Amino acid sequence: GAVVSQHPSWVICKSGTSVKIECRSLDFQATTMFWYRQFPKQSLMLMATSNEGSKATYEQGVEKDKFLINHASLTLSTLTVTSAHPEDSSFYICSAREGPVDRTDTQYFGPGTRLTVL
Amino acid sequence: GENVEQHPSTLSVQEGDSAVIKCTYSDSASNYFPWYKQELGKRPQLIIDIRSNVGEKKDQRIAVTLNKTAKHFSLHITETQPEDSAVYFCAASIGRAGRRALTFGSGTRLQVQP
Numbered sequence: 001g002a003v004v005s006q007h008p009s010w011v012i013c014k015s016g017t018s019v020k021i022e023c024r025s026l027d028f029q030a031t032t033m034f035w036y037r038q039f040p041k042q043s044l045m046l047m048a049t050s051n052e053g054s055k056a057t058y059e060q061g062v063e064k065d066k067f068l069i070n071h072a073s074l075t076l077s078t079l080t081v082t083s084a085h086p087e088d089s090s091f092y093i094c095s096a097r098e099g100p101v102d103r104t105d106t107q108y109f110g111p112g113t114r115l116t117v118l
Numbered sequence: 119g120e121n122v123e124q125h126p127s128t129l130s131v132q133e134g135d136s137a138v139i140k141c142t143y144s145d146s147a148s149n150y151f152p153w154y155k156q157e158l159g160k161r162p163q164l165i166i167d168i169r170s171n172v173g174e175k176k177d178q179r180i181a182v183t184l185n186k187t188a189k190h191f192s193l194h195i196t197e198t199q200p201e202d203s204a205v206y207f208c209a210a211s212i213g214r215a216g217r218r219a220l221t222f223g224s225g226t227r228l229q230v231q232p
Binding site for chain 1: 150152154159160161162163164167169207211219220221222223224225
């Protein structure tokens with residue numbers, strides 16, 4: 001199956017700093033990538049949909065100025081958590097969908113990034 | 119928006135027994151229903167999916183059934199093994215044209231006792 005990587009796998013930062021997380025599709029082109037947040041023992045909550053070459057679509061309640069998403073190429077999307085606070089600590093997972101929107105629904109997930117804000 | 123409910127939240131079975139996890143969805147426009155398995159600290163792995171034009175799909179010990187009228191779908195695992203122990207998530211596509219984001223259920227922690 002298709003492979004999605006994420007970097008870094010974990011990061012610890014101080015409150016007030018910004019953290020960038022990268023999501024890459026390694027062996028396919030992803031026109032759409034998704035960013036999820038997962039708290040311990042909970043489900044995946046969709047944060048935003050990232051479309052190559054256009055602005056991301058954010059879910060209700062997700063601050064777009066705090067969670068900056070850039071999808072500059074067909075293989076890379078980045079999530080930047082700006083001015084991070086301890087409540088932003090979570091497991092962030094991206095997924096990528098291969099191919100045209102109307103051709104496939106299958107999403108492949110990255111390994112996740114565990115963010116801890118001190 | 120779409121709402122997906124999943125039951126049970128935990129499930130313990132003996133090795134060799136069958137396990138069934140059930141989900142219901144609210145948006146009748148949803149037409150894609152994947153199931154993911156997630157082990158602790160790891161990424162969700164797609165194990166099976168079904169589209170709305172199919173009522174049942176099987177892959178070895180795993181099967182999924184879909185009832186569009188009732189808006190529910192189920193995961194069936196037969197001859198369970200200890201390595202099946204994990205958290206399982208159902209999901210449904212939101213169905214908005216051109217978007218196809220997934221809404222996940224709350225998850226089922228399956229424990230297979232040897």
